[in-house]
Amino acid sequence: MTARDAAYAALDTTVDGITTDARTAEELFAVVDLLDGQPTLRRSLSDPSAADANRARLAERLLGGKISQAALSVVTAVVQTPWSSANRLVTGLERQGIRLALQSAHREGRIDDVTGELYQLAGTVDANRELAAALRNAQYPVAAKRDLLNRLVSGKVHPVTAMLASRAVKARKRTFALTAKSYVEMGAELAGEQIAQVTVARPLDAERVARLKSALEKQVGGPVNLQIEVDPAVLGGMNVVIGDDVIESTVAARLEDARRQLTHL
Incomplete structure (x- = not known):
């Protein structure tokens, strides 16, 4: 197990002890979007020279009263974890949001539906060159990409599928399809499949x-x-x-x- 995998495993255990739901995931994604647009803030929250407790207090001061206590507890757990860079912190926080969204589907008994829909959506995007190109285009605003995906899936998939499809447009794994498939793998792992x-x-x-x-x-x-x-x-x-x-x-x-x-x- 790599050092990063060990850090992820320890953080997963901490977050799993917090009572959360799909709404918590949405709140975490909102914080991720905030940090994506605020490089100074994400550097402060991941600053290795600051004490863990100080980074947690900064998160509480910035976000207290703006998100639920459950979401704030997850954020403070994430910022107290050592990260090699500010971008790693954001990726780690988003990963927790994805896990919580998938866990909410698992609790409903719908995890196979969600992972199946994500897999099919990844295949649909891969098979449509125009759509795949639009989602890859760095000049195309993220909000416009999300609107494009929403029009494709709205009313046709589980709400968690739609939420995660919206996240996948940022293509943390290089492309939308690869990112969506990484969610499928995470969902299967959470379900022990x-x-x-x-x-x-x-x-x-x-x-x-x-x-x-x-x-x-x-x-x-x-x-x-x-x-x-x-x-x-x-x-x-x-x-x-x-x-x-x-x-x-x-x-x-x-x-x-x-x-x-x-x-x-």
């Missing part, structure tokens, strides 16, 4: 999805989070990737195997 990336030629109905999920969970011996992608190029059957394991049973793969065998005759 392994991600199974499934590629099929045609959409699966609910009964087939349930059978596939059950079969994969028996195979891996634990909960599985299905992320299904439709790709007509596979022709038939399906490709399943779980961690380093690949289960390949597509028609395209079998034809490719046959072609390779013929070339060696």
